[in-house]
Amino acid sequence: MYAVVDCNNFFVSCERVFRPELRNKPVIVLSNNDGCIISRSTEAKALGIKMGVPYFEVREQCKQNDIHVFSSNYILYGDFSGRVMNALSEFVDREDDLEVYSIDEAFLDLETYRDPENYCRTMRAKTEQWTGIPVSIGIAPTKTLSKIANDVAKKYKGYQGVFFMDTKERTDKVLASTPVKDVWGIGYRLSSKLTEYGIGTALQLRDADEGWIRKKFGVTVLRTIHELRGIPCFFDGAVPSVRKHIASTRSFGRNVTSMEDLREAIATYVSWAATKLRKQKSAAGGLYIFIRTSKDHTRLHQHEGVFRELPVATDSTPELIHHATEMLQELFHEGSIYKKAGVMFSHIVPRGSVQLNVFDKTDRTKFSKLMHVMDGVNLRDGQGMLKFAAMGTTQNWMMRSGMRSPQYTTKWNDLLVLG
DNA sequence: TCTGGGGTCCTAGGACCC
DNA sequence: TCTGGGGTCCTAGGACCC
Secondary structure, three states: OEEEEEEOOHHHHHHHHOOHHHOOOOEEEEOHHHOEEEEEOHHHHHOOOOOOOEHHHHHHHHHHOOOEEEOOOHHHHHHHHHHHHHHHHOOOOOHHHEEEEEOOEEEEEOOOOOOHHHHHHHHHHHHHHHHOOOEEEEEEOOHHHHHHHHHHHHHOHHHOOEEEOOOHHHHHHHHHOOEHHHOOOOOHHHHHHHHHOOOOEHHHHHOOOHHHHHHHHHHHHHHHHHHHOOOOOOOOOOOOOOOOOEEEEEEEEEEEOOHHHHHHHHHHHHHHHHHHHHHOOEEEEEEEEEEEOOOOOOOOOOOOEEEEEEEEEEOOHHHHHHHHHHHHHHHOOOOOOEEEEEEEEEEEEEHHHOOOOOOOOOOHHHHHHHHHHHHHHHHHHOOOOOOOHHHOOOOOOOOOOOOOOOOOOOOHHHOOOOO
8 A cells, every 4th residue: 555645735834834824814835936826725726826827917816815925935845845754754664665756745655554544644643743734645555546545635625634545436436536637647648638539537547448558658658557457556756866967947037138147147057056966976977058038939049058068077066167158158149138047967977986087187186175165064054155256146137036935944044033 | 673680879859747 | 027947757760780
């Protein structure tokens, strides 16, 4: 048996922990740059606020209905995510039985526990008590089924946050009322295609012909079908701790036209991404950067990005900034209005196994000591405490986030004061 | 005009997830 | 005026090899 634990309206719930007066009130959280809506309280959903819509489209509605709006505060959410996962880890015997799947979701392997339902009810109550974050739990023989069970736990209050999809009758009934688009792994494209062939529910997908599915839809959908039949196929769904690509991209808070601003932004993104790179003890062998003027020019835009294979895989911020700055020269056009930029590292290898280059003259030990010290200080005193001059000081291109809550749990000056 | 068989590796693009 | 960001896997096709 698997259980999937999913935090309810996670970002909104994090905001409410330190603002208890917002319980039972409509609350939403916006994406970076205050662009779209990415988390909604139950009350906000009831008012018809849709997931993913641009904020400016509903700003008036938010005002009229007294909806509380937050910019996103990923440092806070990341910290709460860690707390929730810690709480859950108290409920497994072996570390491997808890698989952190995303910032607000985890799978538990329940094979060794009798009475999983009651076990999960206790876990749910304790997690909320310890962290302040309410969760829902779905239990079933496979991960795909447990995700569907989780939806039931969320949707029907009567189950009080935990739904155990154990019997065949129960499972068939739930699958028959689950649209195929709500099955884990079936997105917009596949569900429209499946529906064309008359497969509109999870039950119909489960009972579809294997050979036909394999031919028409490939092995991924076939595995999903096995999962729906109760045969586990997705074992290691955990986010791999060592990533193959590392990116940092942001929309600007305002239009950017100058080379100086772009250089600052690119240097800043390189620095963020390089911190992630060093955290997983990797080095990057390839660097891609792009600058983008605005959306949906699909054709005129062939040259928005450029890739460079690095002579030696590296994790050194100044070295990466150096390359990125050179590459930026190739992309920049005087007179263009830029909205967004980003960097991506690829060809990632373990730091210890970097292939040296005979012609390489860089003193790598010196840089590596410097990076080590910077990472240490920034970890202790907050990101950005020590940074490179190339990142700039004004950073007036930085994304908007005017409605961001304090970093209650990670910054001394933001500690909540009582009395 | 004729024209085998079996592989590997890499990349771009499509699909998905949260 | 204003529409996020960061990942994964699979597949098809091209280049190349013997």
